[in-house]
Amino acid sequence: MSVGGVDRLPRVAEARATDWSRLTGRSGKVELVFETLPGRWVSPGTGRIEMLGAAGAERLVLAAARRAGQPVLPGSGIKGAVRTIFELITSSCTPFDDGGTCCTCAACSLFGCIGRGGHRGRLGFDDAVAGEVRGTVELVPVPFQPHAERTPGDVRLYDLRPKESPERELAREAYRGAFAGRMSVDSAAEAELGRVGLALGLGPEEVAFPLRLGGVRYDGQGAVRVALGVGRFAEGAVARSDVPAEEMRRLMSGWAAEALQQLEAPQRDVLRQVAAILRREGQ
Amino acid sequence: MTSHREILDEASRLTELLQGVKSSALTSLVGSFDGDVERLRRLLTLAAAGDGGHSRRGEGYGEQVIVLADALPKFLADTTVPADKLRAVFGWTARLLRVRDSIGTRSGRGADDRREAVARQRSAKAAGVRRPADDRQSGKASAGDRQRSFKTGLGGSNLAELAKFKRVGD
Numbered sequence: 001m002s003v004g005g006v007d008r009l010p011r012v013a014e015a016r017a018t019d020w021s022r023l024t025g026r027s028g029k030v031e032l033v034f035e036t037l038p039g040r041w042v043s044p045g046t047g048r049i050e051m052l053g054a055a056g057a058e059r060l061v062l063a064a065a066r067r068a069g070q071p072v073l074p075g076s077g078i079k080g081a082v083r084t085i086f087e088l089i090t091s092s093c094t095p096f097d098d099g100g101t102c103c104t105c106a107a108c109s110l111f112g113c114i115g116r117g118g119h120r121g122r123l124g125f126d127d128a129v130a131g132e133v134r135g136t137v138e139l140v141p142v143p144f145q146p147h148a149e150r151t152p153g154d155v156r157l158y159d160l161r162p163k164e165s166p167e168r169e170l171a172r173e174a175y176r177g178a179f180a181g182r183m184s185v186d187s188a189a190e191a192e193l194g195r196v197g198l199a200l201g202l203g204p205e206e207v208a209f210p211l212r213l214g215g216v217r218y219d220g221q222g223a224v225r226v227a228l229g230v231g232r233f234a235e236g237a238v239a240r241s242d243v244p245a246e247e248m249r250r251l252m253s254g255w256a257a258e259a260l261q262q263l264e265a266p267q268r269d270v271l272r273q274v275a276a277i278l279r280r281e282g283q
Numbered sequence: 284m285t286s287h288r289e290i291l292d293e294a295s296r297l298t299e300l301l302q303g304v305k306s307s308a309l310t311s312l313v314g315s316f317d318g319d320v321e322r323l324r325r326l327l328t329l330a331a332a333g334d335g336g337h338s339r340r341g342e343g344y345g346e347q348v349i350v351l352a353d354a355l356p357k358f359l360a361d362t363t364v365p366a367d368k369l370r371a372v373f374g375w376t377a378r379l380l381r382v383r384d385s386i387g388t389r390s391g392r393g394a395d396d397r398r399e400a401v402a403r404q405r406s407a408k409a410a411g412v413r414r415p416a417d418d419r420q421s422g423k424a425s426a427g428d429r430q431r432s433f434k435t436g437l438g439g440s441n442l443a444e445l446a447k448f449k450r451v452g453d
Contacts, residue, residue: 047307048314049337051326058325060335063315142340170336 025189028240030248031229032181034073034128037210040160041136041174042222044073044214052137052173061137064173064214071135071175073128073213073224078181081213082125083111084155085199085274089267094155110192122188123196128181136176139169140216158212159280160220172216179224193252194259198271200226201278203256207271209278223278228252285368293364294375298383300354306380308347312355313373318366320359327352 036042044065051058065072087094092107103113112121141163185193201209210223231243231251243251260268301309312330316323330338331352338348364372 046314047311049311049326049330049335050315051322051329058329060326060329060337062335062337139336142336168336168339168341170340171334 024187026193026233027186027188028184028231028233030183030185030231031245032125032128032183033131033178033227033229034078034181034211034213034224035178035227036176037160037223037225040221040223041138041176042073042214042224043138043140043172043174043216044077045172050173059137059171062170062172062215064135064175067127067129071130071133071179073179073181075125075127075181077213078125078128078211079111079123081211082196082199083107085271086111086195088155088274089198089263089271090195091264091267106192106195110188110196122186124184126182126184128179130175131178131180133175133177133179136174137171138174138216138221140172140221141219142168142170143215143218157274157277158217158220159277160210160223161281163219174216174221180229190255191259191262194255194257194262197252197256198259201275202226202228202252203260203271203275204253207260207268207275209275212278220281285364289364290368290371291375293362293372294379297354297358297372297376298379300358301350301376301380304347304350304354304380305384306377308344308351309373309377309380312348312351316370316373318369320366320369324356324359327355 034042043062046063046065048063049060050063052061053059065074086092087107090106092105103109103115103117103119108121110121110123112119183196188196197203198207201211210225212222213224214222216222228248229245231248232240233243235241260271263271312326313323329335330348333339338345338352340348359369362369362372
């Protein structure tokens with residue numbers, strides 16, 4: 001289903017590469033917590049098959065990401081998931097489809113871009129490390145190949161319902177629980193942070209949703225709730241100011257609400273549809 | 284002491300044994316190898332038996348797992364390279380497979396080689412080795428349209444860059 005009118009909207013030209021000598025807007029870090037929804041799990045894939053279990057009772061599973069032996073949600077995956085929604089609601093380019101020719105749209109300006117004139121962007125996410133996390137082995141439907149080359153420019157989103165009657169299943173390592181991460185920003189306008197908040201699913205009730213991370217999204221898994229913690233922002237060249245978690249959540253709530261109002265009507269429509277899909281359960 | 288030449292020779296020999304196998308499939312099985320050959324042998328035994336369902340994945344991946352589960356134990360039994368150097372052999376083999384795959388893509392032989400290798404391996408198995416076990420099946424009922432696709436703002440036709448980053452099995 002395509003949303004009419006979206007591809008006729010002008011790009012938002014915010015071509016601002018990082019200028020470390022002149023920080024503007026908000027620069028700093030915000031703590032994040034990613035928690036799996038009740039009864040659900042997340043499985044950031046590695047493409048590797050490993051043996052889990054005691055000697056003599058091992059099982060072959062698709063291994064989930066670890067760092068120093070501990071469960072982790074890779075920051076690259078978090079950034080990709082957030083950027084996908086951000087691109088949809090800001091009429092930004094699709095980097096792989098455009099072959100890296102754009103570096104001036106809202107998404108490229110904030111998240112970075114490849115190709116000529118490329119830069120690393122002004123927003124990043126650290127790996128989210130395990131807090132209270134339990135590892136499990138789940139049987140998941142065999143992944144299908146989306147063949148993106150057949151549907152250029154399309155984005156595939158999944159609701160929370162499991163895949164219908166899978167014919168084959170394979171064993172995959174998964175995690176249930178909470179992970180602690182961090183978002184870093186450089187010279188980000190509050191309007192940009194508001195749009196990031198919307199893409200994190202932290203907008204007003206009508207457009208709130210659980211972020212989807214890791215593999216097996218096609219089976220309704222990977223849903224995590226994002227919560228903000230303490231913020232620490234630069235005040236000039238040296239000083240820092242801490243924003244308590246509750247205040248940080250209040251600030252983001254305000255930025256996201258304002259950003260929602262600033263979106264064009266078709267973009268707001270897209271966000272509502274995205275939220276409706278990502279949180280749909282049952283029939 | 285194992286020379287670099289010996290490592291390359293063994294990698295070349297292993298590459299010949301892995302007809303129709305892609306670099307990514309090899310890496311998926313030996314990527315976590317840490318020198319424990321017996322653990323790798325147990326992993327390959329489980330893979331050959333179909334444990335976890337990985338040998339039944341589609342898009343040719345399952346066939347590659349079957350070939351790897353058959354060829355790697357034979358290689359491990361014959362190789363003179365010590366365990367602590369096997370990672371280097373696997374690394375060079377992955378590189379050689381990637382090169383061969385790029386040549387095969389141009390000649391269109393990759394999938395054919397894989398099917399022929401699996402057919403040879405299966406006919407050898409039919410001579411007396413046990414067949415892969417079946418994992419239990421579980422059905423999950425749901426109904427209705429589950430997904431939506433959205434056109435993004437601009438679209439485009441250059442997917443060459445995307446093809447470089449796409450992975451099987453995410």
